[in-house]
Amino acid sequence: MRDSPQFRAAEPPAWASSVDVWVMLRPRAAYAWLAASPGDAGKWIALRRPLSVALLLGCMVSLVASQRLTLRHVAGGTLGAFFLLLAQIAVLWIVCGRRRAMPFARLVDIFFAGYGPWILWVLAFSYLWAFLPMEIALKYFWTGSIAVTGGIVMAWSFYLDYRFFRGAMSRGRSGAAWDAARVWLLSWAVCIVIFGWSAVPAEVARIFGR
Amino acid sequence: MTAARWISLTMLFAGLAFGTLSDRAPKNPVVYLGGYRVLAADFHIHSFPLSWASLGPFDTVEQAKREGLDVIAMTPHNLLWVGQLGRRYAQWTGAPLVISGEEIVSPRYHLLAIGIQRTVSWREPVASAVDAIHAQGGVAIAAHPIKAFWPAYDAAAVRKLDGTEVLHPLAYQNGPGYAELQEFYARANVAAIGDSDFHGLLRIGLCRTLVFVREATEGGVLEAIRARRTVVVDRDGNAYGDPRLIPLVRASPECQRLLDSPAIASAAAPLARWSRILGLLGMAGMLLFGFAPRARDPRQRSR
Numbered sequence: 275m276r277d278s279p280q281f282r283a284a285e286p287p288a289w290a291s292s293v294d295v296w297v298m299l300r301p302r303a304a305y306a307w308l309a310a311s312p313g314d315a316g317k318w319i320a321l322r323r324p325l326s327v328a329l330l331l332g333c334m335v336s337l338v339a340s341q342r343l344t345l346r347h348v349a350g351g352t353l354g355a356f357f358l359l360l361a362q363i364a365v366l367w368i369v370c371g372r373r374r375a376m377p378f379a380r381l382v383d384i385f386f387a388g389y390g391p392w393i394l395w396v397l398a399f400s401y402l403w404a405f406l407p408m409e410i411a412l413k414y415f416w417t418g419s420i421a422v423t424g425g426i427v428m429a430w431s432f433y434l435d436y437r438f439f440r441g442a443m444s445r446g447r448s449g450a451a452w453d454a455a456r457v458w459l460l461s462w463a464v465c466i467v468i469f470g471w472s473a474v475p476a477e478v479a480r481i482f483g484r
Numbered sequence: 485m486t487a488a489r490w491i492s493l494t495m496l497f498a499g500l501a502f503g504t505l506s507d508r509a510p511k512n513p514v515v516y517l518g519g520y521r522v523l524a525a526d527f528h529i530h531s532f533p534l535s536w537a538s539l540g541p542f543d544t545v546e547q548a549k550r551e552g553l554d555v556i557a558m559t560p561h562n563l564l565w566v567g568q569l570g571r572r573y574a575q576w577t578g579a580p581l582v583i584s585g586e587e588i589v590s591p592r593y594h595l596l597a598i599g600i601q602r603t604v605s606w607r608e609p610v611a612s613a614v615d616a617i618h619a620q621g622g623v624a625i626a627a628h629p630i631k632a633f634w635p636a637y638d639a640a641a642v643r644k645l646d647g648t649e650v651l652h653p654l655a656y657q658n659g660p661g662y663a664e665l666q667e668f669y670a671r672a673n674v675a676a677i678g679d680s681d682f683h684g685l686l687r688i689g690l691c692r693t694l695v696f697v698r699e700a701t702e703g704g705v706l707e708a709i710r711a712r713r714t715v716v717v718d719r720d721g722n723a724y725g726d727p728r729l730i731p732l733v734r735a736s737p738e739c740q741r742l743l744d745s746p747a748i749a750s751a752a753a754p755l756a757r758w759s760r761i762l763g764l765l766g767m768a769g770m771l772l773f774g775f776a777p778r779a780r781d782p783r784q785r786s787r
Contacts, residue, residue, distance in 0.1 A: 291488075292774025326775035330767055333496070335538045338685050339547060341751035342503035342759035343496075350543045354532055386775075393771045397764065404760045408687050409719065412656040472534040473561035473589040476606045480591030 298390035301434050305441025308384045309376070320379035323386035324359040327393065331355035334396045338403040359386075361464040362457075369456050375444060384442050388434035395427045432458060492769025499763030506755035509549040510746040515738040518729060520696035520713065523705065524742040525555035526689045527598055527625060528587065528649065528679030531570060535560040535587075538684030541570035545582060551689040552746040553580050555705055557598045559587040562606050583702050587627055588613055593636035594627035596649075596679075599706045610641035618644070623709045625677050628652045629668040630661055642672050646709050650724045651678035651691040651716045669724060675709045676724035678716035689745050691716075696729055717743055 286307065290296035296304040313319070335351030336343050363382055374381055402415050435457060439450035466474065515522040530537040531544045539547060541558065548556045558567030567584040574582035585598040590606040595613055597604050599622035604613050614624040623646040629637065637645075650669040654661030669676060678691040696713035697704040708714065715725035715733045723730045733739045750756060 291772050294771060294774050323775050326770060330770065333763055333767055335684065336503070337760065337763065339539055339687075340503075340507065340550070340747065342506060342756040343500040343763040344507040345500060345504040346507075346543055346546060347539070348500060350532075350540045351538060354538070354540070390771060393767075397767055397771065400767065401764055403685065404764065408690055409656045412653055412686070413658060416657055468533055470534065470536040470561070472563045473536075476562065476589045476591055483591075 294387050294390045294393075297387045297434060298394075298430075301388070301437035302441060304387075305384065305437050308387065309442045309444075313376075313380050313383065317379045320363065320382040323383055323389070324363065325356065327386060327389050328352045328356035328359055330393055330396060334400045337400040341404050358465060358468060361468070362461045365457055365460040365464065368460065369453050370443065373443070376442075381442065385435075385438055388431065388438055391427045391430040391434065395423060398423070486773060488769065488773040492766050492773055494766075495762045495769065496766025499759045499761070499766055502755045502762065503759030506750065506753055506759060507550070508750070509546070510552060510750070512552055512554055513738050513741055515736070515742060517732045517736055517739065518696065520698065520708075521700050522733075522739060522742060523554035523581075523695045523697055523700060524552060524689070525557075525693045525695045525705065526551075526553055526680050526682070526691070527555075527557040527559070527583075527585070527677060527693065528596055528627060528652075529556050529558050529682045529688060530560060530587070530684075531558060531566050532684075534563065534566065536683050541566050542573045544682075544688070545570050545574045545577070545580070548580050548582075548688050550747050550750070551687065552742070552744070553689045553692065554700070554742075555581045555583065555695065556688070557583040557585045557596070559585045559596055559598070561587050561589045562603065564600070564603055581700065581702065581705070583705065585622070590636070593629075593633045596625040596627045598623050598625065598709075599702060610636050611638070611644055614641065614644040621706070623647065623706050625649065625675075625679075625709075626668065626672070627679075628654060628661075628665065628681065630654070630664045634668065637668075642674075645672055645674045647675035647677045647712075647714070648672045649679050649681075650676045651718050652681055653686055653690060655691065655718055675712040675714045676716045677709075677714060678718075678724075687745060687747070691718075692743065694725075694729075694733060694739060694742060696726070 286296055329352050332348040332352030332355060333343055336347030339347055366382060366385055370381060403411050432454060435454040436450050439445045439453045445453060529544060531541040532538055558570045560566040564584060564586050571582040571584045574580060583599050585596060585600060586603055588595040588597055588604055588606050593610055595610060597617040600617055600620040604616045617624045626645055626648040628649050648669050650665050652665060678693045680686055680688055680690040682688045694715045695705055695708045697708045713726055715723060715729050717723045
């Protein structure tokens with residue numbers, strides 16, 4: 275009933291100031307509407323949201339490292355984040371395969387509309403680390419807070435990805451969960467390789483007690 | 485594009501312009517004390533990629549300059565090349581002095597190898613790893629030796645160490661970390677080292693070491709560590725290191741300047757403050773008002 279054509283035709287509500295906010299709070303309706311929407315044409319739309327997300331990540335890098343936005347930090351952070359997001363686009367291409375009902379560029383654009391929880395998290399930590407004295411930030415907003423809030427954001431984000439595969443890729447429940455899990459596993463594997471590979475063998479040895 | 489999105493982007497780029505304008509590297513004071521040149525140092529810094537850090541090696545060097553550091557050691561996890569890139573960049577741009585090194589991340593301990601040319605295997609026990617570092621002319625510093633790492637440091641290994649981190653960001657967190665670092669330092673009787681273990685989130689030089697060198701070169705810094713001519717002071721004024729040098733540091737206003745990061749004062753300046761405010765408002769606006777124009781209503785197709 276909820277996935278019926280009538281439900282798909284639901285208009286964006288007045289409170290949703292953007293598609294990204296709508297996806298964050300009502301992903302089922304938002305993805306259904308986005309999938310039915312003709313959207314913008316052209317391959318460039320595959321890059322507009324990833325570039326925006328990379329820019330915001332670059333801004334976070336700058337704010338936490340120097341408590342201001344500087345060209346060198348933002349450019350470096352954006353570049354690093356963009357490579358990571360390009361890898362995620364490649365993962366999406368692998369997972370979605372040929373079973374796509376819309377152009378891949380459009381699919382990427384819709385997928386990255388689900389980055390809202392991460393952006394919210396980036397904003398919150400940028401604010402804390404940019405404005406609070408370092409000792410206070412360290413005492414109250416370090417590993418524990420990062421792990422707890424990061425866990426919540428991961429769960430929220432995974433649910434959005436599941437809804438993406440349900441709404442935009444028309445997968446069944448188990449298929450959508452499996453596809454979301456594959457995107458996550460592959461994306462995090464790439465992230466770990468790029469960001470922290472050099473200590474991974476030693477960490478693995480520690481975990482397995484060697 | 486809606487007006488709200490334009491305003492958000494304008495704020496973001498205004499914040500970027502203000503922040504870039506306020507981003508100036510200060511000139512460090514040249515301080516001599518007790519017949520030595522005093523250098524502000526941070527020997528535990530990570531860079532992107534591969535070591536869980538967000539700033540690239542060139543950017544790390546630039547940021548260290550702005551934090552008022554004379555010497556840094558770039559210590560990627562179990563590899564060297566990222567630090568060597570930073571060192572080349574610093575040689576090209578002139579400052580600060582960058583020593584290439586490695587944080588040996590083993591399942592049982594973490595050890596800084598500073599001033600080496602080849603990686604040291606993380607599979608070695610501490611004592612063998614220290615021998616391998618010394619064979620290359622480098623110095624070995626126990627990295628954040630909290631209680632969990634103590635079993636790896638037997639008496640023979642501790643005797644071979646050149647230094648230990650007695651001050652680390654752990655000192656400013658809740659928990660027993662700081663007390664454990666102090667206890668290990670008391671047992672080791674080696675050079676006192678203060679390091680920030682920078683990964684991108686904290687400030688480079690948040691914890692730092694004053695090194696008393698005969699000459700401001702890589703060799704001079706390594707010699708000073710071996711000779712234990714270092715002083716570390718925490719935010720509460722507790723000092724560690726060479727007991728002859730600590731009173732000199734306490735009495736010297738110039739040394740106090742080396743202990744403080746000029747970037748903190750710089751971040752409080754109006755341009756930097758407006759950069760933060762406008763930048764964060766712009767970022768929030770981008771999320772709130774969307775990264776992209778709203779998709780068209782599907783019913784437009786039938787019209």
